[in-house]
Amino acid sequence: MNNAKIADQFDQLADLLELEGANAFRVRAYRNASRTIEGLSESLASIVEDDPAQLQELQGIGKDLAEKIEAILSTGELRQLEELKAKIPADVVRMLRIPGIGPKKVATLYHDLKITSLELLKHAAEEGKISELKGFGKKTEQIILEGLEQLEQAGVRMYLADAKPFVDAIADQLRKLKSVDQVSVAGSVRRLKETVGDLDMLATADDPTEAMDYLANHPLTENVIARGETKQRVRFQPLSPCMTPDGNRISLEMDLRVVPKESFGAALQYFTGSKEHNIVTRRLAKERDLKLNEYGLFHGEDPKAAATEEEVYEALDLPWIPPELRENRREFIAAENGRIPDLLEVSDIRGDLHMHTTATDGTATIEQMIEGARERGHKYIAITDHSKRVTMANGLDADRLRAHWEEIRKIREHYSDIEVYCGIECDILEDATLDLPDDVLAEADWVIAVLHYGLKQPREQITKRLLTAIENPHVHMLGHLSGRLIGKRPGADVDYETIFQAAADHGVMLELNAHPSRLDLDDIRAAQAKEMGIPIVINTDAHSTAGFDLMQWGVYQARRAGLTKKDVANTRTAKQFLKMLR
């Protein structure tokens, strides 16, 4: 039973309690606990094994929830959850996912109309039975019918890499409007989350009409969902490309908020979120007898801070907190201790240590890759083509690999301003052996060990395979660790705690693969690796020279993990980097 599953049980219980009309703060307690658990770097199982009393030291976990965690760990389930699941049909919980419909309305539909499935809900709406209920009307019926259509899409998120250029472009367009003063992207895009659900935009203007009209009439806008004095929500036409692995197009929605100039900082702080972060900032305001909202920080009617984020945080006795860290994980503790990290920048990266050439599945030659890396200012690179098991990519056996390295050695003679290492992306086979013999690996400057096949093997076997690689003295780094893709296709089931401990013990580095759909090391795990002192390497896995440009997405992920220049190995000079190798 891992942390994610326990967190999920608490989330499910929160949904069900909400439907039961439980105290809203009790529901929130479960959701808070779930979030705390998700953000934990240590597993609950090992905490309990160590000392169960430590559970109650976790944020938002008291006596009751600590007992529930222990019960889940020992019995594999949560009794209250099983009881409520038996009582309330799963489709009733699914109804909560319909936008505009919440727990109160779902409970009414369930209790008064005995609607127990999505099918019954559809029929009831079509027959006009829902609008007869008190508190419901024709419009609600319409919302339900439309919502049912979109239920498949609900909760679908888009890659940051797809969303960000789009939102940035809209921001630029809004900036050109006469009446608009400042514009900033906000929400999860500003926080650089790896995937985003909807888009948030903030503008300042004395009169919001022009900005709102512009967005409402934008060629990519499908329809306006809501429009008020200061806030407008629109749905865009389905964009391509989109994030779903099966190629579904998704419609994005954007909130545009327009506030007066003098409120820009407070509004940006509010609109950037996260919601959990804001709950804390507002509580901190309250403790100081102040009130924080999107218009400013007020003492009674007196504005204390509003124009910039910096002054809002300062008035709360906090340093400015980078948006990437605003998740109410550890940023407030860090801020109080003056330990907000100086986050990694793209320009800090000096080398890229994972790339392919025409020798296997790359589209550029060795020379072209070296030239491309030089153009981007890299001081060192490793050419790491595939090993033979990856037949699809024309993987290299020992003989071809040695010839390939010989060629690299010849070519690198011509470059004095960039170091080029002879590397290999060596597969860890299903039987927990490596795809190339030790004597070949020993000749390499740089060895990446990766899983490509047998990702569905049980956790024990996957973990054993990774341990084999870590224990091989020639392996320097574990490459895209889990094969994880964002979206529907799950990665391998890995015992991260064991792997990280072994990597720390053996001096093996971990890769943060910068490909936007394959950010293998998520921010929580990257933070954990940092805590354990394991060097992280951010690579692009470039298959062409254009592939080098993916580096920023890995850096964004690293920033969310709170990583600094010091935590990332390939910010070092070539000489320092080589020294770090075991």
Next chain:
DNA sequence: GCCGTTTTCGGCCCGACTGTTTTCAGTCG
């Protein structure tokens, strides 16, 4: 259900917008 320089009770962030209302509850972020 959690939490405590208002610590074992009584709080728990705050405002915009919509739909169904006649002053507000529900939902959302």
